Amino acid sequence: MVAKISIGSSLYGALAYNSEKINREEGRVLGANKIILPADGQIDIGRIAENFRAFMPMMGRTKKPVLHISLNPHPDDKLTDQDFEILAREYLDKLGFGEQPYIIYKHMDIDRHHIHIVTVNVNEQGKRLNQDFLFRRSKKITTELEEKYNLHKAQREKITPDIPIRKVDPNGDIKRQVANTVKMVGMRYKFQTLGEYNAILSLYNIRCEQTDGRVNGREYHGLVYFATDDDGKTIATPFKASRLGKFASRTAIDSRFEKAKDKIDVATTKHKVADVLAGATDKEDLTAKLKAQNMDVVFRYTDEGRIYGVTFIDHNTMTVLNGSRLGKQFSANALNERFNNPQPTNDMPVPGTPVIVPEQNTDIHSDTQSQSGNTQAPSDGHHQFVDSHSATDYGDSYFTLPGLDLLQQGQSFNPDEEEFRRRMQRKRKKGPRHRF
Numbered sequence: 001m002v003a004k005i006s007i008g009s010s011l012y013g014a015l016a017y018n019s020e021k022i023n024r025e026e027g028r029v030l031g032a033n034k035i036i037l038p039a040d041g042q043i044d045i046g047r048i049a050e051n052f053r054a055f056m057p058m059m060g061r062t063k064k065p066v067l068h069i070s071l072n073p074h075p076d077d078k079l080t081d082q083d084f085e086i087l088a089r090e091y092l093d094k095l096g097f098g099e100q101p102y103i104i105y106k107h108m109d110i111d112r113h114h115i116h117i118v119t120v121n122v123n124e125q126g127k128r129l130n131q132d133f134l135f136r137r138s139k140k141i142t143t144e145l146e147e148k149y150n151l152h153k154a155q156r157e158k159i160t161p162d163i164p165i166r167k168v169d170p171n172g173d174i175k176r177q178v179a180n181t182v183k184m185v186g187m188r189y190k191f192q193t194l195g196e197y198n199a200i201l202s203l204y205n206i207r208c209e210q211t212d213g214r215v216n217g218r219e220y221h222g223l224v225y226f227a228t229d230d231d232g233k234t235i236a237t238p239f240k241a242s243r244l245g246k247f248a249s250r251t252a253i254d255s256r257f258e259k260a261k262d263k264i265d266v267a268t269t270k271h272k273v274a275d276v277l278a279g280a281t282d283k284e285d286l287t288a289k290l291k292a293q294n295m296d297v298v299f300r301y302t303d304e305g306r307i308y309g310v311t312f313i314d315h316n317t318m319t320v321l322n323g324s325r326l327g328k329q330f331s332a333n334a335l336n337e338r339f340n341n342p343q344p345t346n347d348m349p350v351p352g353t354p355v356i357v358p359e360q361n362t363d364i365h366s367d368t369q370s371q372s373g374n375t376q377a378p379s380d381g382h383h384q385f386v387d388s389h390s391a392t393d394y395g396d397s398y399f400t401l402p403g404l405d406l407l408q409q410g411q412s413f414n415p416d417e418e419e420f421r422r423r424m425q426r427k428r429k430k431g432p433r434h435r436f
Contacts, residue, residue, distance in 0.1 A: 001077075001142045002154045003091070005135060006068040007121070011052055014068045014118045015045045018105045026109040027116075030085045034101035048103065055101045055124055065122045067097070071142075072114040074152030081106060084115045087145060092117065094141045096130060110173050168205045168227045174236045178206055178225055179244040186247055189313075190260040191320040197253060199298040199311035200320050205229065210250070223250045269295075269314040270326040277330070283339050300332075307336035 008014065021027030022043055029037060035051045038044065056065065071087060073079060079087075088104045102119035121129045146153050165184050168177045181204050191197045198208055207226040214220070223241040225248065226234045241248040272293055280286035283299065290297050294316050300309030310323040310332045323330040 001074065001087075001146055001151055002072045003138045003142050004070045004072070005138060007064050007131075008066045008068065009064045011066050011118075011120070012045065012049055014066055015048055015103075017068075018103075018107075018116055018118065019043055019045050021105065021107050021109060024109075027105050027107045030081055030088070030104045030106050030115065032101075032103040033089075033099075035103050037103075052101050052120060056120055056122060056126075061126070062122050062128045065120050065128075067117075067119050067121050069117040069119070070114055071117070072112065074154065075112045077151050079113075083149075084113075087149070088115055088117055091141055091145065092119070094144070095134075095137060097121070100129070111171065112173065165204055167203075167230075168235075170227075170229070170235050174227045175239055175243070178227055178239055179248070181206055182208075182225065182244055182248045186252070186256055189318045189320055190256075190264050192257050192260050192264070193322065194253075195309065196311055196320040196322055200313055202232075202298055203296060203313070207232070207234075208253075221250055223248065223253065264319055264321070265317060266321065266325060268317055269312060269319055269321055270330075272314070273312055273326060273330060283335075286339075299335075305340070307332050307340060310335055 018027060022029070029043060034055060035048060038047075069091075071084075071091060073087075084106055085104060089098070092098045092100070092102060097119055100119045100121075100123075102117055105116045105118075107114055107116060121131060123129065142154065145151065163184065165181055166177075168174060168181070181201070185197075185200055185204075189200050191200060194208065194210065201208055205228045207228055209224050209226070211222045211224050212220070225239045225241065225244065227236045227239075229235050241250065246252055272295065273290070276289045276293060276295075277286060280289060287297055290312075294314075296313040296315070298311045298313065299307055300311075302308050310330070311320060312323060312326065312330070313320050323332055323335065328334060
């Protein structure tokens with residue numbers, strides 16, 4: 001059994017959190033001490049809060065008088081409501097809070113049913129109760145209860161490099177899944193911006209947003225994490241980074257940004273993406289071929305469907321890179337033009353494709369024959385194979401298939417330019433004139 005203790009200042013906030021579970025029929029009240037519970041079971045947060053305040057001084061020096069405790073048995077421990085209440089009361093007695101006002105809730109929002117306890121750590125005189133070694137004493141108590149009631153012993157889940165990262169399961173413990181995923185992503189992958197960080201998180205249905213503001217004249221800068229479905233819609237209450245752990249904080253993530261700059265090797269990923277992109281016909285084909293190389297690509301779209309962001313995730317090198325980091329041709333603008341606004345193709349040969357053209361004779365007599373209308377092919381019958389690159393590299397060249405030039409001339413054909421080219425060829429053949 002695992003016990004988690006949160007110490008805070010908002011009694012109303014702790015009561016409201018548990019009341020939301022009841023309103024959604026995901027929880028109910030099992031018992032209370034010094035708190036009057038309504039006979040109809042309808043929990044009034046304001047009335048419950050007044051019961052607590054009756055046992056608390058109006059003024060006190062303790063800034064955080066509220067304890068919010070959750071007791072989480074192993075999933076294989078099948079306990080009744082009475083069993084849960086007995087465990088809660090005995091736990092509080094051993095911890096030294098048995099005489100305090102408290103209320104016990106059972107949560108059924110996940111398969112592993114568990115209980116929450118809301119109590120206060122000050123007595124009626126305003127004196128704070130003993131909190132020395134509170135968490136150490138709590139661990140000792142849960143171990144004693146496991147042995148007394150033959151419960152499964154709690155084992156800390158170790159995160160190792162071979163543990164696969166999975167998408168958030170809406171039917172499981174969402175907070176725990178988000179925390180574990182954020183921790184494993186931070187340990188394994190290298191990224192340099194919040195956009196790249198969100199790209200890798202999105203593969204597992206998690207989104208991270210910055211929160212900046214000012215409270216009581218002090219600025220704060222933090223992160224909030226959201227669990228989503230496959231369409232990116234939020235499926236649970238957002239989690240502040242502080243609720244997940246220090247590894248999820250803005251300070252920790254900013255530190256990873258800085259450390260990644262010296263560790264990322266762009267060349268390896270760029271070479272792989274370039275090879276795949278060269279043969280990709282569309283976005284779906286690109287995504288599929290990258291997956292075959294153990295890579296992912298995340299596109300971001302405007303409301304009009306335009307690609308405004310693209311990030312490549314190389315699971316081989318554990319590297320996350322925005323397309324622009326790889327090069328201009330991998331940027332969002334370039335891929336949007338390629339996949340969303342393809343340029344119309346012309347009739348010019350594809351670079352690298354051999355084109356059959358008649359061998360041209362630059363002799364003066366052949367020019368005369370052409371001008372007189374003689375279109376007979378060269379007597380030797382040979383044809384010349386020319387790479388289409390050379391056809392596009394020189395503006396004075398005009399290639400076509402044998403015989404077709406009898407019917408039409410190329411789009412770039414210009415009689416004046418053709419005549420000028422022939423005159424220049426004749427001059428080069430005769431050679432320059434020298435004066436003495």
